[in-house]
Amino acid sequence: MEPKLNELSEAIKAGRRKEAKLATEELLAAGVAPEEVMSALSAGMDDVGRRFKANEIFVPEVLVAARAMQTSMNLLEPVLLSVGSEPEHTVVIGTVEGDLHDIGKNLVAMMVKAANFKVVDLGTNVSPDAFIAALREHRAAVIGLSALLTTTMPAMRRTVELIRESGVAVKVMVGGAPITQQFAQEIGADGYAPDAASAVDEAKRLIARTAA
Numbered sequence: 001m002e003p004k005l006n007e008l009s010e011a012i013k014a015g016r017r018k019e020a021k022l023a024t025e026e027l028l029a030a031g032v033a034p035e036e037v038m039s040a041l042s043a044g045m046d047d048v049g050r051r052f053k054a055n056e057i058f059v060p061e062v063l064v065a066a067r068a069m070q071t072s073m074n075l076l077e078p079v080l081l082s083v084g085s086e087p088e089h090t091v092v093i094g095t096v097e098g099d100l101h102d103i104g105k106n107l108v109a110m111m112v113k114a115a116n117f118k119v120v121d122l123g124t125n126v127s128p129d130a131f132i133a134a135l136r137e138h139r140a141a142v143i144g145l146s147a148l149l150t151t152t153m154p155a156m157r158r159t160v161e162l163i164r165e166s167g168v169a170v171k172v173m174v175g176g177a178p179i180t181q182q183f184a185q186e187i188g189a190d191g192y193a194p195d196a197a198s199a200v201d202e203a204k205r206l207i208a209r210t211a212a
């Protein structure tokens with residue numbers, strides 16, 4: 001199935017939605033693990049990121065690639081979720097105020113859901129108040145904050161501060177391309193993960209720590 005996986009990566013890079021959909025359907029029908037399909041999607045999107053950074057492509061190309069990726073992710077989600085029993089813990093997730101990037105956050109949400117957590121996804125450009133209201137409403141064990149812009153890193157810091165001030169007991173996990181372990185520590189977050197797979201491990205680690 002290697003060629004089909006490559007075909008999927010290529011379809012994402014070129015933003016060919018129908019092709020991406022078809023390749024995803026074929027891979028899933030052939031019994032390829034959804035995690036493997038997801039890696040092919042990420043590889044395609046990584047390349048898009050690199051070329052955007054190098055000014056080889058521009059916003060419209062990035063958007064069509066993102067849309068193709070979302071189409072595939074919609075097909076993957078039910079497969080990832082078909083295992084698993086009643087979720088025990090809730091994770092609230094969202095992109096911080098001022099930031100509209102959601103591809104990485106969506107990947108994290110999907111992987112966390114697949115690991116049998118209930119996920120409340122607040123979307124992008126989420127104010128600290130909206131995060132805090134959702135934490136109260138859903139009694140979340142963990143909150144995941146995403147930021148992709150250096151200019152929205154202060155909003156992440158502020159969100160963590162306000163969560164702490166609100167007195168809500170929750171473990172805060174942060175991530176996004178400009179975020180580092182050091183920044184996470186600096187702003188008083190409980191955890192950091194560099195990618196969607198390690199975000200799942202990190203959420204589990206934080207919950208185990210709460211229980212201990």
Ligand code: B12
Pocket residue numbers: 042045046048049050052053059062063066098099100101102103104105107108143144145146147148149150151173174175176177178192193194195196197199
């Ligand atoms: C796609 C994209 C866009 C799309 C977003 C579409 C969407 N629906 O998300 C569009 C075109 C809209 C966009 C707009 C802008 N963008 Co943009 N964008 C990107 C791009 C190319 C890819 C980001 C991406 O999706 N990567 C793929 C995903 C899978 O990776 P990821 O997000 O890093 O997520 C992974 C990890 O970080 C982690 N993770 C992510 N979130 C979380 C959360 C938690 C809790 C955890 C644990 C982990 C975690 O796990 C994820 C999965 O493995 C990056 C370049 C890059 N290489 O990063 C620029 C980039 C982020 N954008 C950039 C800029 C400047 C902008 C704009 C200001 C451009 C403009 N002039 O208009 C606007 C800002 C809009 C706004 N207010 O937010 C800059 C930021 C520079 C900086 N230092 O701040 C970048 C780095 C490009 C560059 N110039 O180098 N962008």
